[in-house]
Amino acid sequence: MDRLTIPLPNLTAPEVASPFPDCAVAPLPEIVDAEAVQFETQDGPDTVGLLPAMAQAMEKFRKLVMSAGGSFDLKSAYRPLAYQEHLQQVWFKWMRELRFNHQPGCQVLRAQVNEEFNRHKLMPTQMPVTDSDHTRGMAFDAAVLLPRMVRTTKKKRRVVISLDRLALQAGLRRPDIRHDPVHFKLMLSNPVRMQTSE
Numbered sequence: 001m002d003r004l005t006i007p008l009p010n011l012t013a014p015e016v017a018s019p020f021p022d023c024a025v026a027p028l029p030e031i032v033d034a035e036a037v038q039f040e041t042q043d044g045p046d047t048v049g050l051l052p053a054m055a056q057a058m059e060k061f062r063k064l065v066m067s068a069g070g071s072f073d074l075k076s077a078y079r080p081l082a083y084q085e086h087l088q089q090v091w092f093k094w095m096r097e098l099r100f101n102h103q104p105g106c107q108v109l110r111a112q113v114n115e116e117f118n119r120h121k122l123m124p125t126q127m128p129v130t131d132s133d134h135t136r137g138m139a140f141d142a143a144v145l146l147p148r149m150v151r152t153t154k155k156k157r158r159v160v161i162s163l164d165r166l167a168l169q170a171g172l173r174r175p176d177i178r179h180d181p182v183h184f185k186l187m188l189s190n191p192v193r194m195q196t197s198e
Helices: 036-043 050-067 082-097 104-119 161-169
Strands: 071-076 140-147 183-186
Touching: 036 071, 036 082, 050 104, 050 161, 082 104, 082 183
Parallel strands: none
Antiparallel strands: 071 140, 140 183
């Protein structure tokens, strides 16, 4: 019986010439995940991917802020893991390889990555993490402003209302106010308790 030989496919990707041959820094990896590509091109944050409890808490918080005379500007909500990884790649490429790179051959790439860094509103002091509450649909980022004093309807007097008190009323908290003041996370109402063996 004759054996049928099937040619194996070439598993190595063909070498592609770098678009920046005079720069030792590799360009940003291309986004190949379909959901991440969609996120890269869409306008505005995605709230559809939030957990239902998170979406409800965010809307309650927004209403509390607005009723106190404040403003609520949603910057980011759900992000898929592949898109979160892209943000991390942009941060590393800019902060570690190109920010202070003044080699003439790298200036076009440097400008492209800088534009990407700014478009995503990344901060030099805050590296995007791979494991994020955003990828779980449990967090959002919002610029929230409150007036210094708010007039209450019950006693017609002016009182100070804390942003974090309003967040707690909505079932949210800011885990790292000092380093990430725009990040709001869903508080789990039924935390898992560790059982001890006797």
